[in-house]
Amino acid sequence: MTPPTAPASTSATAPEDRYARGLAALSLVTGTEHPAVLDPIAEIAPDLARFTVEFGYGDIWSQPGLTPRQRQIGTIAALAALGNAAPQLRFHIAGALNVGCTRREITETFIHATVYAGYPAALNALAAAREVFAAHPDPDAAAPATEKTPEADRYARGIALLQEVDGPAGPHVVDSLADLAPDLGRFLVEHVFGEVYARTGLDLPTRELASVAMCTALGTAGPQLRVHLRAFLNVGGTREEIIALLTQLAGYAGFPAALNGVAAAREIFAEQDAKG
Amino acid sequence: MTPPTAPASTSATAPEDRYARGLAALSLVTGTEHPAVLDPIAEIAPDLARFTVEFGYGDIWSQPGLTPRQRQIGTIAALAALGNAAPQLRFHIAGALNVGCTRREITETFIHATVYAGYPAALNALAAAREVFAAHPDPDAAAPATEKTPEADRYARGIALLQEVDGPAGPHVVDSLADLAPDLGRFLVEHVFGEVYARTGLDLPTRELASVAMCTALGTAGPQLRVHLRAFLNVGGTREEIIALLTQLAGYAGFPAALNGVAAAREIFAEQDAKG
Amino acid sequence: MTPPTAPASTSATAPEDRYARGLAALSLVTGTEHPAVLDPIAEIAPDLARFTVEFGYGDIWSQPGLTPRQRQIGTIAALAALGNAAPQLRFHIAGALNVGCTRREITETFIHATVYAGYPAALNALAAAREVFAAHPDPDAAAPATEKTPEADRYARGIALLQEVDGPAGPHVVDSLADLAPDLGRFLVEHVFGEVYARTGLDLPTRELASVAMCTALGTAGPQLRVHLRAFLNVGGTREEIIALLTQLAGYAGFPAALNGVAAAREIFAEQDAKG
Incomplete structure (x- = not known):
């Protein structure tokens, strides 16, 4: 029988003050000291607004295991793939800018999303990025990059x-x-790897972090999730990062998606352990 | 060979007058005697408007097996999880109010949806509820409830x-x-069960009805659908309610989702029969 | 080891001039010589606009294996089922008209979509069609058809x-x-086959092409995808059409959906070969 006490947490955060910790994390993402984003929610469901802060930011976002930039790239990749959460996608694109992601990294994440979620989902995410960039003028932002790989090779x-x-x-x-x-x-080969993966502007570990986030959030890409869990480890990602990402996705894509992701990770880790 | 005659129906409704029966059911959901919601559809596809009444309301909604309140909670849970049917979600939130669901039950269903579909889908459903509540002023409606479970336990x-x-x-x-x-x-444990399931405002059988509806509609949560089919039966739900709910979801999430749900139910019922 | 040279292409198109070829295909779909649809995308991600032309239209759309009308019906069916790409759905409904699909074929495709993706997704697709039809006045268009099958049989x-x-x-x-x-x-039996499949206005092979497109795009309807791959072949569809359709869906629903579709097709083809 499981004893009614929590297992030792791998998290550095204390159980107290989840709300204060969550609000501090949310402030990093919004770039404002007093985020008002949840006020409309609080009008009819005050506890859902509180859960968003305490659980979404105080529990999940504040965990160790991923940098804020990795968290935001994973989140916008997942939301782009789901394709049904436009307000949250815009919010987290702005959040990605606020924690230090570049415009280039954001647009590259959505170019990468064409592969996993299709062009319509990616184009809609890009349109959301265009709105957010317009609302956050940045004279220092680099001009949009173009990068054309030669057809021949x-x-x-x-x-x-x-x-x-x-x-x-x-x-x-x-x-x-x-x-x-x-x-x-x-x-x-020619398009996905020869053109998309060949692009600079998003390093391979971040690309594969986005792939894992999208396959997990979609929930319909089991074989591909396994391929990209292996790939993420191949290009330098860690098991800790995978688990932190899957745990984060419980908040954005639901617990079933996260739990099914952990089951896939368990298979891949065991397979790699067996290889020695 | 299957003979070309329909099997004896478990439904109390006669095959005649599907349209009249459907219109009566639709009137309960809309709260108006002459629902105009399908007029724009009828302009370019009159038969689709007719099918919605005859099949959606005359066949499915009029079946025995679930109360109108259960039907509406199952529907708004499924549509919240799908996240891609905002007009229908608003329509059925209003429908839930019209058949007697409280605002609290509706907001609790969406707080519950955070677990299965993630926070973005739940927050968008809540925003839809906020619009519907504003359009349906109710001086007798209770103020939004807050309920804070102590951190310690x-x-x-x-x-x-x-x-x-x-x-x-x-x-x-x-x-x-x-x-x-x-x-x-x-x-x-701490958040999903210690905070969300612990909330009053939605009884456990209704909570599990919503869980089954969401896992079925998502179609990506096979293991969790099986867990919650068992759970629904554990907390007092019946096999008849499960089948009526899955049959209803054919209309809202498509026949593949419903058929895959029935296949899961068949497994769980057999497993329980084997236990005696 | 796979040698670093491309396999012989089954495509009649040469590798050069993907952009020019793509632009020509896109012009067929938009009905304009200089399509401006990608200009907003090009502002912040010029290479994504280019990929859409080169890969989406120069590589995929220009392949042999499906007629333009089949491509557009498959695309609007998939986008209707996904339910999260309204701008692209409107674009491709107009594209369907531009390559010669009738209004009736488009509305029938969405009536057919009720079966696979549920009524909300189908009703939203129909609402998109209504907008597109209104923006493309056609004095020669037939009035919306009605077709009522007798209840009794x-x-x-x-x-x-x-x-x-x-x-x-x-x-x-x-x-x-x-x-x-x-x-x-x-x-x-009564509704899906006795009422929906019984409708004229969309021939059975096109109906099953749409079924395969929807089950593939959803990614949650594995058993039903297999049923409809068989059915498409039963009613006169070819293996070549199936592979061309699945390849096209890589662009609209992502490579995982397409690859999982090919895995299902492999099973069905092998099963049929074994039967001789």
């Missing part, structure tokens, strides 16, 4: 990146498509 | 509720997270 | 159509519901 570059990110499993996926859907396999 | 209270709702399987889920994602397990 | 007609579309597996699904959810089975 897209396939070779794509295969090389696919192997760097996914290991031998990457080219294996492409091979397995060769008989049935060769163009889909070719697009995966 | 959240874990103990959560474990007790987890056992009441899920039986021994509940604490087992938490134990299984202890090695890999202990904070996620702790949040599940 | 809905069950017999439904069973006959279910067998035509799904083969013996169709009635088997209904039989398997008889013990647990007989009304859901009856609604599937």
